[in-house]
Amino acid sequence: MGALSTANALAALMSAGSSVAGVLRPALALPAGEPATAGVHLYARAYAARALPLGVATAAAVWVGGAAAWPLLLVSGLAQVADSAIGFRQRNLGMGIGAGACAVLHLLSACLLAR
Known part of the structure; x- marks a missing residue:
């Protein structure tokens, strides 16, 4: 497994882990001092229900290689673009920058693999 594949697998697993966190x-993910309401708890669980399997599937596909890797990297990259936008909108720089970096990594890797 090359360095790019390792980086993508780790980024996908970090995203999955963030959903568990x-x-x-x-x-x-909320601004400091904002309460975590019942709705926030619901959406955190709903987000994890999607992010956890996507992150694990992406990491596995990249690890194993093959035709499924680039489409999963594309979907994961697009999800990270949305996560980054949400992070910046909420003034959560860690989320904005971290998800943005993962988006760039996944999307560039998807382009390379799709060739």
């Missing part, structure tokens, strides 16, 4: 502590 959000379930355990839903206020992590």
Whole structure:
């Protein structure tokens, strides 16, 4: 497994792990002092229900290689673009920058693999 594949697999697993962290502590993505309401808890669990399998599937596809890797990287990259936009909108720089970096990595890798 090359360095690019390793980086993508780790980024996908970090994203999946972040969704678990959000379930355990839903206020992590909120601005300081904003309460984690029942709705925030619901959406954190709904987000994890999608992000966890997508992250694991992306990491596995990249690890194994093959035709499924680039489409999963594309979908994961687009999801990270949205996560980054949400992070910046919420003034959560860690989320904005972290998800943005993962988006660039996944999308560039998808382009390289699709060739």
